[in-house]
Amino acid sequence: MKEILKIENLRKTFNLSIKQRKLEGTTEKRKIAVDGLSLSAYEGEIYGLLGPNGAGKTTTLRVISTLIKADEGDVFVDGFSVKENPDEVRKIIGFLTSELKMEGFFTPNYLFDFFSELHKVPENIKKTRKELLFKKFGIDKFAEVKVADLSTGMKQKVSLAIALVNDPKIIVFDEPTSGLDVITAKVVTDFLVSLKQEGRTIIISTHIFSLVEKVCDRVGIIIDGKMKASDTLKNIMGEKSLEDAFFDIYEASEGKKL
Amino acid sequence: MKNILAIFKKELKRFFSDRRMLFMLIMPGIIIFFVYSLIGNFIPQTDPDFTYIVYVENDPVEFSSFHTNELYKTEIHSISESDRETVLAAIKEGEVHLFISYENDIINKIASYDTSSALPAPQIEIYYNSSSMESSNIYAYYSGILNAYESTISNKFDINAGLAQYDLATQEDMTARVLTSMLPYMMMIFLFSGCMAVVTESIAGEKERGTIASLLITPIKRSELAIGKILALSVTSLVSAGSSFIGLLASLPQLLKGMNFTLDIYTPGAYFALLAVLIVTVLIFTVLLSMVSAISKSVKEATSYGVPLMLIVVVLGLSTLMSTGSAKSFWLYLIPLYNSIQCLVGIFSLTFNPIHFVVTIISNLAFVFGGVFVLAKMFNNEKIMFSR
Incomplete structure (x- = not known):
């Protein structure tokens, strides 16, 4: 299988403000968010990143999507370095996170056209793609309603459609089903599987073990910015449930029982 | 270029199809029209060391103490040094500030005048130019002191009671004077206020709402994003400032009721220069406020950071209230914003200098290009764009 995503010894630190130091209960002025993390993801697979809050999952995804830069190491997306060729990476990646909001004033229809234009999607392809995605997620029913007036589930569907305007090779989803009702969550989950079957590579970050068990081919467990385990779902789980396997790794990493 | 256009169209759509936003853009002009139609006064000031040139005809020795005062330094000339018509022409030109013409032997005429008689009182005529701040000042002084004296002697003489035209200001002078005092300052304030509202909303607002990150992960260049937004x-901002400007111009006839006033003194070239200066000025305000907004986490914070800029604009603007012409030094026109306001003074006071204008445009555009470059760098800086 072709390697679509390669992360090599990624390290990312952040300055902590006085307020953040108080919140984190530390006197350190810098925080290591990601510490020498490496992983590979291949064409046509879903890779799940599991880890507690503050483990470095979102930071890793933000580096992959070129929103922030790594201090050390590099990320290659279909051979393009996020450090050297961020514009090329942006052309072939789709990123969906709660951090990326849509302007409430605009309609889904306008936003899809706007982002298609920024990605230089030809008019005829844009039209076909929009029809397909809007129909798939039922957006066509509220395509002319302002985003501000949509429900959380509707907004998530629109965000998903917009993340796909450029027909990306790799799709990075941070908590893809977070805040969604069960029906919308199932639509999104099924869609992830269908994207994988089309040969896309999908990276998801989540807390939901059942989602990982259902859709992921391989799993990486991040704790304190370090990759503690990265393998196929089957090998990570062994004879246990994913949840049990995760906590075994977590407790071994922390050196104490929960 | 296509991406710049896409950003450009999106931003315009955002502001012009939102009725609330459109209302906010137009509202300042409407408010200004009503406020300035009702309240209209401005305070002229001049250099305290200024020497006023005053010509006097039949100057009575008893009134010589009037020429000595702490407020106004005067240089008194007798009309015998020149002829009357030359002095009046010099007042129109601003070279002489006042001409006082006493009736011959006025002291004796005042002493013998019977106020109960039907005969006309002895006359004092004071010629001045109301479009000149200096002439107006010295006229106010002499007419004030003579009126005060007149009241102590039972109104035994009259000041400017004849049919002559004592105010020698031309319509052109008046318009230029009034507009030079008011418009450069107000234009700067209007432009800045218009920019403040839209720029903070578009950049700090997008940061605050998290929508700018969606743009930053698309393949458009940061410079395209910066140029498109600016x-x-x-x-x-120009639409907002234009609304204010039109509101102000529409209210001027009402505001300056009773004064000679016409906008016909300005040529199409002056209007073109005015538009060009306004455009580069608004570009500078937009660039400066974009930078302020980029470093802010919210619209509220950006508005707070914009206050010092506002104060600078106010101070620069206030400097024009005391000026009757634009700055002469070439180098001053290299300073952004200051050059804009001096160009506006030059245009409105009919002392427009094409070299100063060209230097202003080039200097300000260079500043804008530099600002766009810095802003593009800021958009690429995660510490600025994603600070918490």
Whole structure:
């Protein structure tokens, strides 16, 4: 299988403000968010990143999507370095996170056209793609309603459609089903599987073990910015449930029982 | 270029299809029209060391103490040094500030005048130019002191009671004077206020709402994003400032009721220069406020950071209230914003200098290009764009 995503010894630190130091209960002025993390993801697979809050999952995804830069190491997306060729990476990646909001004033229809234009999607392809995605997620029913007036589930569907305007090779989803009702969550989950079957590579970050068990081919467990385990779902789980396997790794990493 | 256009169109759509936003853009002009139609006064000031040139005809020795005062330094000339018509022409030109003509032997005529008689009182005529701040000042002084004296002697003489035209200001002088005092300052304030509202909303607002990150992960260049935003925000700000400007111009006849006033003194070239200066000024405001907004986490914070800029604009603007012409030094026209306001003074006071104008445009555009470059760098800086 072709390697679509390669992360090599990624390290990312952040300055902590006085307020953040108080919140984190530390006197350190810098925080290591990601510490020498490496992983590979291949064409046509879903890779799940599991880890507690503050483990470095979102930071890793933000580096992959070129929103922030790594201090050390590099990320290659279909051979393009996020450090050297961020514009090329942006052309072939789709990123969906709660951090990326849509302007409430605009309609889904306008936003899809706007982002298609920024990605230089030809008019005829844009039209076909929009029809397909809007129909798939039922957006066509509220395509002319302002985003501000949509429900959380509707907004998530629109965000998903917009993340796909450029027909990306790799799709990075941070908590893809977070805040969604069960029906919308199932639509999104099924869609992830269908994207994988089309040969896309999908990276998801989540807390939901059942989602990982259902859709992921391989799993990486991040704790304190370090990759503690990265393998196929089957090998990570062994004879246990994913949840049990995760906590075994977590407790071994922390050196104490929960 | 296509991406710049896409950003440009999106920003314009954002501001011009939102009724609330459109209302906010137009509202300042409407408010200004009503407020300035009702309240209209401005305070002229001049250099305290200024020497006023005053010509006097039949100057009575008893009134010589009037020429000595702490407020106004005067240089008194007798009309015998020149002829009357030359002095009046010099007042129109601003070379002489006042001409006082006493009736011959006025002291004796005042002493013998019977106020109960039907005969006309002895006359004092004071010629001045109301479009000149200096002439107006010295006229106010002499007419005030003579009126005060007149009241102590039972109104035994009259000041400017004849049919002559004592105010020698031309319509052109009046218009230029009034507009030079008011408009450069107000234009700067209007432009800045218009920019403040839209720029903070578009950049700090997008940061606050998390929508700018969606743009930053698309393949558009940061410079395209910066240029697209600045152009759209400048157009929007110009509409806002234009509304204020039109409101002000429409209210001027009402505001300056009773004064000679016409806008016909300005040529199409002056209007073109005015538009060009306004455009580069609004570009500078947009660039400066974009930078302020980029480092802010919210619209509220950006508005707070914009206050010092506002104060600078106010101080620069206030400097024009005391001026009757634009700055002469070439180098001053290299300073952004200051050059804009001096150009506006030059245009409105009919002392427009094409070299100063060209230097202003080039200097300000260079500043804008530099600002766009810095802003593009800021958009690429995660510490600025994603600070918490």
